[in-house]
Amino acid sequence: MTYPYPAGPSYPQAAPARFKPLRTLGITAMILIGLAALAYAVQVVLIWTSIDDLEIALAEAINDDDPEALNESLRHLVAGQVVGQLAWTLWITAAIVFLVWLWQARENTEVLSPGVRHRLAKGWTIGGWFCPGVQFWFPMTIVDDIWRASAAPKRPGETGGSGGRGLIYGWWAAWAFYWLLTLASIPFMFIVVLGWLSNLFDAADANEPVDDVTLRNDIVRFVRMLTLGGSVSAGLLVVAAGLIAMVIWRITVMQDARGPKLQLPGLQPTPIQYGYHPGPGQVRPYQPPAGGASYPQDRR
Numbered sequence: 001m002t003y004p005y006p007a008g009p010s011y012p013q014a015a016p017a018r019f020k021p022l023r024t025l026g027i028t029a030m031i032l033i034g035l036a037a038l039a040y041a042v043q044v045v046l047i048w049t050s051i052d053d054l055e056i057a058l059a060e061a062i063n064d065d066d067p068e069a070l071n072e073s074l075r076h077l078v079a080g081q082v083v084g085q086l087a088w089t090l091w092i093t094a095a096i097v098f099l100v101w102l103w104q105a106r107e108n109t110e111v112l113s114p115g116v117r118h119r120l121a122k123g124w125t126i127g128g129w130f131c132p133g134v135q136f137w138f139p140m141t142i143v144d145d146i147w148r149a150s151a152a153p154k155r156p157g158e159t160g161g162s163g164g165r166g167l168i169y170g171w172w173a174a175w176a177f178y179w180l181l182t183l184a185s186i187p188f189m190f191i192v193v194l195g196w197l198s199n200l201f202d203a204a205d206a207n208e209p210v211d212d213v214t215l216r217n218d219i220v221r222f223v224r225m226l227t228l229g230g231s232v233s234a235g236l237l238v239v240a241a242g243l244i245a246m247v248i249w250r251i252t253v254m255q256d257a258r259g260p261k262l263q264l265p266g267l268q269p270t271p272i273q274y275g276y277h278p279g280p281g282q283v284r285p286y287q288p289p290a291g292g293a294s295y296p297q298d299r300r
Contacts, residue, residue, distance in 0.1 A: 019108050019255075020104050020107075021256055021259060022105055022256060023252055025097065026249060026252035030249065032097055033244060035090050035094075036090035037238045037242075039087035040091075040233075041238055043083040043084045043087055043234075044230045046083060047227045051223060051224060054223065055216070099126055099129070102143070103125050103126065105146050105255065108150070108255050108259065109145075109146055112258050112259065116145075116149040118142075120141055120142055124138055147165075147251055147254075151254055152257075171247060174236045174239040174243065181229065182233060185229050
């Protein structure tokens, strides 16, 4: 038999989601996030403790016109900058591990709770963190859906939630305020530096001497303002790190508790349920007769 048109191409089907334990990834992400937040807090403390030394060194450098003293004044901030570079390295590493954990947790929910609807497509699990605008609520929505799908199904008549939304909302509030403060500080620093340079250029054009004391005070005031903003950011970051670590642990525990039961579906024989009455569209399981099987006999 021939067909008027050739058969269409066959496309490979997407592999079904497979459950993977999250404990190793979750613990690694929690440790890295905690170390990164700690490093950032240590950086702020080091800068605070060096501001007075910086002010004294600046005074010696300006009054004595000693370039070496000026270099010495800048060395007081080197320790804080080294810790800051370590903190950024830890943050990048923690972000990669966390996103891998989040993606796998999202895939696990397709195995654990296939009937639970997610409000966003799976691709937003990664893309939601980098898309401008939506990065301020898409990640929280994704984590909230993963929590709902990871929780054990409620029993008939059971009310109340799993208590996770408080942790998720608290984590996201601290994280969002941290980023809003960080983004707002960029134009603020730009405006302050521009105003400072403008005053120096105006004084140079007018052949007026620059007040050394004013210059020193402006520099120290600028460093103090940056450090104050960094202190608030560090506090928000520590709170966010602690709360997201709790969220990671709770989701990991919920999924690992449910996962092993679904690892090998269909390998256990279904027990015969005597007295079972199938509903519409259901097949009644085979039950052998009580007196054993009877076969027709040959009467030849």
